[in-house]
Amino acid sequence: MNRFGKWVALCVSIGALTAGGDAFAFGNAASGGSEGAKATATSKPIKVEKAKGADACTVSETYENAGKLDKKTVVVRGKVVKVSKGIMGKNWVHLQDGSGDGGKGTNNLVVTSQDVPVVGDVVTAKGTLYKDKDFGAGYLYKVIVEEATVKP
Numbered sequence: 001m002n003r004f005g006k007w008v009a010l011c012v013s014i015g016a017l018t019a020g021g022d023a024f025a026f027g028n029a030a031s032g033g034s035e036g037a038k039a040t041a042t043s044k045p046i047k048v049e050k051a052k053g054a055d056a057c058t059v060s061e062t063y064e065n066a067g068k069l070d071k072k073t074v075v076v077r078g079k080v081v082k083v084s085k086g087i088m089g090k091n092w093v094h095l096q097d098g099s100g101d102g103g104k105g106t107n108n109l110v111v112t113s114q115d116v117p118v119v120g121d122v123v124t125a126k127g128t129l130y131k132d133k134d135f136g137a138g139y140l141y142k143v144i145v146e147e148a149t150v151k152p
Contacts, residue, residue: 048097051077051124059109060100062143066131074129074145076109080117088135091116093150095125110141115150125150 050058055075057065062074078095085091090112100107111125127148133141 046079046081046096046098048078048122050097051075055126058099059095059097060106062109062129062145063100063106066129066143069129070131072129073126075124075126076111076145077122077124078109080119080121080123081108083117083119085116090114093117093123093125093148095123105142109143109145111145111148111150113148113150115148117150117152121152123150123152 050056053075055073057069057074057076059076059078062069062076076095076097078097080093081096082094083091091114093111093113093115095109095111096107098107102108111127113125113127117123125145125148127145129143129145130141131143133144133146135141
């Protein structure tokens with residue numbers, strides 16, 4: 001496959017993050033990146049209690065404290081609003097806990113994991129937070145939690 005073909009294949013794979021028959025929109029910063037998937041608006045407001053422990057953060061706190069949390073372990077509890085399976089060898093989970101500002105994109109946290117939670121479930125994710133993570137092809141995340149375990 002030539003370079004152009006590889007680039008197209010990468011874009012299609014990453015583009016699957018925004019696929020799905022819901023209100024996810026390409027190119028919206030609500031995913032935590034300048035490009036990516038926006039989590040859907042729900043009919044009822046989401047309100048999830050913060051995780052317990054020293055590494056615990058709300059979704060909005062991950063954005064507010066990204067500088068000091070970069071490359072550190074965090075624990076976030078939230079409602080699963082989207083799961084994109086098997087993209088770039090991992091599952092991409094979108095969590096919301098009711099904190100943050102939807103207009104600023106600080107209400108939705110993207111977590112990568114080998115676990116596959118169910119949309120609608122409340123889960124606890126524990127992984128390494130990275131700020132300003134650039135996957136290329138326009139997929140830049142202000143905050144992302146990688147290699148997380150996601151448990152009910």
